[in-house]
Amino acid sequence: MKIFKQLMMSLVCYLSLSSLACPQLQSAEPPLKPVIMVKINEQIFVDNSIIYDYYGNLKDVVNIWTSVSQSDITLIGAFLENGFRVVGSGIPNTTKGNVSKDELLKATEGDDAASANLGNYLQAEFIIVGKAVVKGTSGLKGSLQKSARANVNVRVIDVKTGEIIAVESDSATASAIDELSAGVEAIKMASRSIAEKLVKKLSKRRQ
Secondary structure (H helix, E strand, O other): OHHHHHHHHHHHHHHHHHHHHHHHHHHHOOOOOOEEEEEEEEEEEEOOEEEEEOOOOOOOEEEOOOOOOHHHHHHHHHHHHOOOEEOEOOEOOOOOOEEEHHHHHHHHHOOHHHHHHHHHHOOOOEEEEEEEEEEEEOOOOOOOOEEEEEEEEEEEEEOOOOOEEEEEEEEEEEEEOOHHHHHHHHHHHHHHHHHHHHHHHHHOOOO
8 A cells, every 4th residue: 555655646746747847848849930921023024025924914813822923933942841831822721812913013013011911811921022023135156045134122021010021132144945934044043042041031030
C-alpha cells in the first residue's frame, strides 16, 4: 500500500511538472507567417508599341484566384517555399474572388487604398502590388536572338492599416527567339531577385 501511495504521488508530481512545461513548449513554437497576396501587372513594348499587357488585356471582370502573371508566379513560389500562406493568385481555396479589372489595375498602378481593399477582400495580411515593364534592347550583331530588359517595381501594403511597409525594384536582361519570350524570361529573373529580398523582410514581421 505504501509503495502504491508513493507511485501515485510520483505520478501527480510528473503531471504537475508537465502542465507547467506545456505552456513553455507552446510558446517556443514559431508563430505562423503572414498571409500574402500578390498582384503585379506586366507590359512588354517592342519599338514603342505595347505587345503584351497582362492585366490590361483581361476581360472587365477578373477572377483574382485564377489570374496570375509571370511575376505573380515567381513571387508566390518563393513565399510558398518559405512557409508563407498565400491567397488569390491561382490558389483556388474559395469561389469568392471576382473583381473589376479597373480595381485591380488601380492597385498595380499605385492606388494603395485599392490595394488594401483587394487584400481585405480575401483576408490577406499583406498585399504585394506593382508593375513590370519590358522594352526590347539591341541584341548581338548577326544573332537571330532578341533581347529584352525588364524593370520590376513593387510595394508591400499592410492591409489592416493601408501603410506601405516595403518597396523593392530590380531589373534584368534576357535573350530568346522573340521579344515576348525574352521579356517574360527577363521578368522572371528580376522577380526572383525581388522575391528573395521580400521573403527576408516579411519573415521578420508578425501580425
